[in-house]
Amino acid sequence: MPASYAYLGPEGTFTEVALRTLPEAATRELVPMVSVPAALDAVRNGEAEAAFVPIENSVEGGITTTLDELVAGEPLMIYREVLLSITFALLVRPDTKLSEIKTVTAHPAAQPQVRNWMKANLPDVVWESAASNADGARLVQEGRYDAAFAGEFAAAKYGLVPLETGIHDAENAQTRFVLVGRPARPAAPTGADKTSIVLWQRDDHPGGLRDLLGEFAVRGVNLMLLQSRPTGAGIGNYCFCIDAEGHISDRRVAETLMGLKRICLQVRFLGSYPRAGVRAEDVPTALPGTSDDEFVKASDWVARCQDGRF
Ligand SMILES: O=C(O)C(=O)Cc1ccccc1
Numbered sequence: 001m002p003a004s005y006a007y008l009g010p011e012g013t014f015t016e017v018a019l020r021t022l023p024e025a026a027t028r029e030l031v032p033m034v035s036v037p038a039a040l041d042a043v044r045n046g047e048a049e050a051a052f053v054p055i056e057n058s059v060e061g062g063i064t065t066t067l068d069e070l071v072a073g074e075p076l077m078i079y080r081e082v083l084l085s086i087t088f089a090l091l092v093r094p095d096t097k098l099s100e101i102k103t104v105t106a107h108p109a110a111q112p113q114v115r116n117w118m119k120a121n122l123p124d125v126v127w128e129s130a131a132s133n134a135d136g137a138r139l140v141q142e143g144r145y146d147a148a149f150a151g152e153f154a155a156a157k158y159g160l161v162p163l164e165t166g167i168h169d170a171e172n173a174q175t176r177f178v179l180v181g182r183p184a185r186p187a188a189p190t191g192a193d194k195t196s197i198v199l200w201q202r203d204d205h206p207g208g209l210r211d212l213l214g215e216f217a218v219r220g221v222n223l224m225l226l227q228s229r230p231t232g233a234g235i236g237n238y239c240f241c242i243d244a245e246g247h248i249s250d251r252r253v254a255e256t257l258m259g260l261k262r263i264c265l266q267v268r269f270l271g272s273y274p275r276a277g278v279r280a281e282d283v284p285t286a287l288p289g290t291s292d293d294e295f296v297k298a299s300d301w302v303a304r305c306q307d308g309r310f
Pocket of ligand 1: 008012013014015016054057086107109110131132133134175
């Protein structure tokens, strides 16, 4: 049996479409799962080599189920990311008219991307969340709802037809997906990489978040995502999910992680991996004083000072 990748299913999700853009997916068995936690659990318990799940979209920010799963439980690591442009189709059973639609369903992350369209075209329908957009289509096929927002490609799989296509409140809406596996050595740096971590503050004090961010700022490390998530320990208790530019093998990133490790209660490393759609030559050069070479020279100089050989 080939190694398998679990993904947010059923067949016909945007997640599946994004996964199939990865060359390595062609040599794996792709196994649809009912939810993001189920896909990640399949990795944790060794049933799947990796899981492919949505993590962020450009309209609403982080997909909280995924972030919360990566923040807690047995540690996992991100190895790849994929960006997919998303527009929705309104899928119905054949012969359904727009005026007959009373109920509509889709994944919760779809709602902010179709809200204005719904207000204009389906003002009085009842929205209910589905486990994924393709699962919504499946529920329409079963007769549980009148319509589903999903990828147009899901229609044929579930015996539905697109009543409307190209639905998107925001131009260029994109969703980011990640391939997640058990912890192992990160892939070698490509020159256009990203590092994901989770931080827990040691204590609550004025400027606490600024102290964390200062560790990135003084080493010239750019942030790409900052999302707070409740720790569950009471109102006001948050951890921070952060994506930073660069690879853990870059000295400025490694030194930032060391700085954070010293001042945080806990740091969880979620991986260093290639940025989707960005070439190394398009990444700005390191700010003055933050290149690998400058870090190495500075640390050699301190060693010489400690030896009295400066
Ligand atoms: O992959 C899907 O189809 C999902 O249900 C997740 C999702 C939700 C909204 C936009 C893109 C992906």
